[in-house]
Amino acid sequence: MKVTQEQQQYFLLNILEHLVFFSTNAIFAENSWYFRNALVRANYTNLQKGIHETTEYLEIFLRNLLLNEKNELHNRDMHISGSLNTAKVDIENTEVDIQNTEVDIESTLLEKNLSIKTANHVRKLFEKFGYDEVFGRSAVMKVIDLKQSGASKFLSNLVQKDIIEPVSGHGKGKYKFKK
Structure with missing residues (x-):
């Protein structure tokens, strides 16, 4: 167990x-x-x-x-090294490298005021969908094993905490993680 x-x-x-x-x-x-x-x-x-x-x-x-x-x-001592990558400037070409500007989900969770249970749910959802895949309430119900109303409240909470954002063009009630 x-x-x-x-x-x-x-x-x-x-x-x-x-x-x-x-x-x-x-x-x-x-x-x-x-x-x-x-x-x-x-x-x-x-x-x-x-x-x-x-x-x-x-x-x-x-x-x-x-x-x-x-x-x-x-708390800053607990940040996962390398997860808070910032844009790097190439001094010779003065071009900005935007490939490494992605913030790790764990850093986002540390910044938000989430319960341990909610943070674990977010991790499970992120492991399944990452930043690029779109998901809805039914996917949340399957991945996290929540009932319909619980999944709706969970999604609403994540939108309010600015962790996920609604997306258009995929049907009503679809979301993805914010980068």
Whole structure:
């Protein structure tokens, strides 16, 4: 049986609650984004891009919590190297190379205020369709195993978060990921 990311998070928080019952929740309150993103990085792998899950950021957080260390916790440290490619200027020709301006979906997920469950759903959908393929509610229902109303709410949420955009020419209710 595979343990989901939500189950891992629940388990970790329960262990922490019992281990550090004497401590305050201040570190969680001050670093909630960091903790959430550290959990994401601990569970994210993209073999095609050479990205492997890593617990290093979660370990830093836990060292601060359990060992009273004072490591700095910065979300920017968790960005996947090479995923935030920017346009490069060729100094000799002063031409802009626009091939590497694509932003990795993981960076987009880190910037948006998504629950872990929603982020996992977005990953599944992105793995299936990527940036170029068009999808609709029925595809979301199949890929993520949601009911009709849940798929509609999910799509609406992604449009509001500026992760996907409606496309025309493919029928009503069709979307694709924004680059």
